[in-house]
Amino acid sequence: MGGEAIKKDIVEVDNKLPVFDIPVTYNDRVQYWIKHFQTAGRHDFERWLARSTRFTPFMLEELDKAGLPKDIIYTAMIESGFSVNAQSTASAVGVWQFIKPTAERYGLKVNWWLDERRNYVKSTQAAIRYKKDLFQMFNSWYLVAASYNCGEQRIINMMKKHGTNNFWEMAQLHLLPKETIDYVPKIIAATLIAKAPALYGFRHINYQVPYEYDLATVPGGTDLHNLAQYLGVSPVYMKELNPDLIHGFIPTHVHTHKIKIPKGSFKLVSKYSDALAGRHRL
Numbered sequence: 001m002g003g004e005a006i007k008k009d010i011v012e013v014d015n016k017l018p019v020f021d022i023p024v025t026y027n028d029r030v031q032y033w034i035k036h037f038q039t040a041g042r043h044d045f046e047r048w049l050a051r052s053t054r055f056t057p058f059m060l061e062e063l064d065k066a067g068l069p070k071d072i073i074y075t076a077m078i079e080s081g082f083s084v085n086a087q088s089t090a091s092a093v094g095v096w097q098f099i100k101p102t103a104e105r106y107g108l109k110v111n112w113w114l115d116e117r118r119n120y121v122k123s124t125q126a127a128i129r130y131k132k133d134l135f136q137m138f139n140s141w142y143l144v145a146a147s148y149n150c151g152e153q154r155i156i157n158m159m160k161k162h163g164t165n166n167f168w169e170m171a172q173l174h175l176l177p178k179e180t181i182d183y184v185p186k187i188i189a190a191t192l193i194a195k196a197p198a199l200y201g202f203r204h205i206n207y208q209v210p211y212e213y214d215l216a217t218v219p220g221g222t223d224l225h226n227l228a229q230y231l232g233v234s235p236v237y238m239k240e241l242n243p244d245l246i247h248g249f250i251p252t253h254v255h256t257h258k259i260k261i262p263k264g265s266f267k268l269v270s271k272y273s274d275a276l277a278g279r280h281r282l
Contacts, residue, residue: 018195021069022141024188025168033182033189038201044081045190046205049197051082053207055095059124066128068135074191075145076127078183084118084243093117096127106130113251119244142167142184150180213241213260216269219277220254230272231265238262 037045052073059073079097080086092099094117100110106126108116116122134144137152146167147155158175159165171181193200218227225248228238239248241260250257261269 018192020071020191020195022071022191024191026188026192027168027185029171029182029185030188030192033186034192034200037189037193045193046202048077048081048190049194049202049205050208052077052194054209054211055082055120055124057210058121062124062128066132068128068131069141071191071195072131074187074194075148077190077194078186084120094123095120096123098123098126102130113246113249114244114257115246116244119242122244138165140165140167145184145187146170146176146180149183150177211241211260212263214263214266215258216261216266216273217256217258218250218269218273219256220250221252221276222257222259222273223249224259225249227261227269227272231262231268233262233265 098117224238225235228235
């Protein structure tokens, strides 16, 4: 899909009344964050909007398959600004900002050479599994978001101690960390703006084209820089397709590993892999 097609889609959505599939509460805190994104946070929000279209087609499809609300994608906007390389002070990583224990609990590999939290395909699927579990616990998308931010056990403890399962009540009583109290209004504000950007003064956004790629299984010892040179593409682009390969290569002790490759390059990559595997057998 080209950039013009993306812009056309955004304009068409913008000219219709937005439809929401999570509850949308409009209160003082939501209003505050809308104003923030329109003013002091405007530059950041414009970058988030521009980057979002690289990932949202895939994410929306996965959420639809899982039967979850599609507006969950705006959690990723607030978590990371749709950056695969985002890293928080609490060592949460990737588009969905997983900490290592939660990532591993939901099947993501994190080690010295591979960090699947940076793989937006695998991390989106893990986030969907996690959010499904959270919704089964709380039956409230606001509490799902709050628990995603501060941990499910903290929400469970507050519910038991204070006898409420209402996020806004918890926020009003200051039972949650300030970051969590602001987290849900931020997501609601981001959802409102992102679904009708022009309505909130966001025009002429340079929306990025969705990632297009093929998948190929390559042997251990594959170096993305060397592979890129062999294919005649930018090494930066190869690393961009595979940010989960922390050092840009697959260790020789790994038998095979699946990577993203430029669309249409499968035969060349197979030839490169065969040659590399042959050298390792010598």
